[in-house]
Amino acid sequence: MTGDDLFLALALQPDDAALRAVYVDWLIEHHPLRGLHARLQQAGDEAGAEALRRAHGDSWLSQAVRRHATPGTACFRDGLLDAVRLEPMTRDEAGVLATDPCWVFVRTLERPPLSVLVDSPNVTRARLDESTLEELAGWKRTLPRLARLGVETFAIDRVAPWLLPECLPSLSHLDVYPLGARNSNPRAFRPGPDDDEQSVAAVGSGPPRPAELFSPGSWAAFFAAPLPPGLSTVEVHAGFVNLATVGRQLEGARCDVERFIVSALETEGARWSVALLRTGPGRYRRFRLVDAGVSRDDRADVEALVATAAPLERAP
16 A cells, blocks of 8 residues: 555544554655654654654645744644644635645644634644634534634634534633733733732733723623533633732623633743632632642732632642
């Protein structure tokens, strides 16, 4: 069986473990480094596999995908493209890119155009901007396996009408990335109890997020929409905010998921993460500090502030 025959057979049965094993054997013979990467993965040698990926991964992409992929973001499983972040492109370029046969194997996509997204039937995790999500809803295209979706938005209630159950039947986890927040900025800044959005912006953390993002009314509008029935977790990646203040703003808001998490960056990349745990339909009355990656002083500050609004459950 030729490599093309194997690839076609896998495209028809992408989850077939036996076919994947045969494909890895073929790669070992014809593309040794790529095959070795797959073998190291199978053996559990993640460090060795990652070193090979970093050194050679981009060269394993087709020319069309390499042209539009963010360098160094392509990941592989059994020698097949598994995850990648894409750069902005024209609609015509996206249409051409969508014809590449690799998308049937991809499980994770970051910022893909709609044409690529809908030609990725096995994608389970994606991060999209508002316009792509709106297009997906407008065209009523279905992503049957998508379980975790990240959306970049200015206001959460803008997103709700586009999270159509028929388009996202498997969605269980929604990540919200507020536009204007530098979510990957490791700059040290610890908000105090009296800090507000203006003081946070003044130290260079980016423009303040709109008040409606953390408004109970905005979240009530979000949860009033006909959301996918399996949605159980909403996580807001808030950048630099005062978590205790956010908790007080959301206290008593309608939030019909099992876990509603607001997380913020802290000194040297550690995170404050507070989960609001449901105690009744549409109501959150308990808070839980869920990340141990903060200093003792920081933890004491957050616990003291949150405890003034509701009982606090400490994470194990």
